[in-house]
Amino acid sequence: MESTFVKYKEMGELIASQGGTFIIALIILVVGLIVIKQVSKLLRLLLERFALKPQTISTVTNIICIILLVIVVATALEHLGMNTLVIDRVIFLVSLAAIGIIAIFRPLIPTLPFKVGNTVKVGDLLGKIEGTTILNTRMRTFDGKTVFIPNTKVLNDFVINYHFTETRRIKVDVGIGYDQDILKAKQILEAIMIEDPRVKVKPRPVVYVLKLANSCVQLGGRCWVDNLKYWTTRCDLIEKTKLRFDLEGITIAFPQLDVHHYHGDTSPEFAGEGNHMSG
């Protein structure tokens, strides 16, 4: 009991003698952090005026913020009475160690498979990467939502990065009725793709008869476009296909099921062999 009282007394004396210094150091730290945050914002705005890449802006801002943070922490510690030389040495040693560790273990450090500005799909989320931190990745989806994805999820999930390849294949699948002119439909679909300036000449657009399905003959148009133009081109091609087929009198099939009713007094007529019902 007495020893606890002595401890509290010592603590009280310490606060009385060093409290002011401690509070000032704390103020330096808090004000420093606020200033760093504001400087970071201003710097970002300033760099955006130079039309730099988002990745470059992010890197430059982060480096400057880290340097400022080190200076603020060092100032606060110095105010607490720590030897400047010791602080400098610690910072120097930590920096050297960090550089050494990064240099040696870089190939082993898992990196995110995208950069800021890339359009990627992580799991079920599709959007543009706006920024990355040590803990999470900030993505803006195409319907305007900002999603923070933990980096652990990114590293453990399937990631599709649409910037790794310049081009992407468009599929225009359409089913036409069994009584329709397949060759004419193929020709129209191919012409629609070839005419479009966004569709690549190589690989050439092609049209396949994919399947003789239950309700239709399935045609598949395949062509390649630039990644950035994928979505609009695909939508345009689908629209043109529907309109051109309508104009040319080719009926697009829809799922259907023929039901034959018969009454007990009359026998149903079936064309195919093996379908005859005994009765």
Added chain:
Amino acid sequence: MKVNEALKVIDEGWLRKPKGFRVHFQRQVDFEWVTEYAPGEKEKALDSDVVAWRLAWKLSEAAKPDKTEIKEDELVNIYVVDDLGNSIKYYASNQFEVFNRREIES
């Protein structure tokens, strides 16, 4: 003839791939009819004829044409042209279409 040569013949002879699209229209400036394009001739052309025809339709709607007389600043004879300035068929009808068609003295 090699396959590559045959494909080249097809590319050159079957269907021409335009390099871009512009909306052609005319309007009166100081009592004279001038032809203009959107986007302008010095600007990058649109890469989609669907977008170009949509733009043409919107321009014709914005003009709110009066059938009896041509208003000041009214945009007339609106249609889509390719990179060579040739009129192209409206993809929806496969016909050469002109929005707000007017006979004007050149």
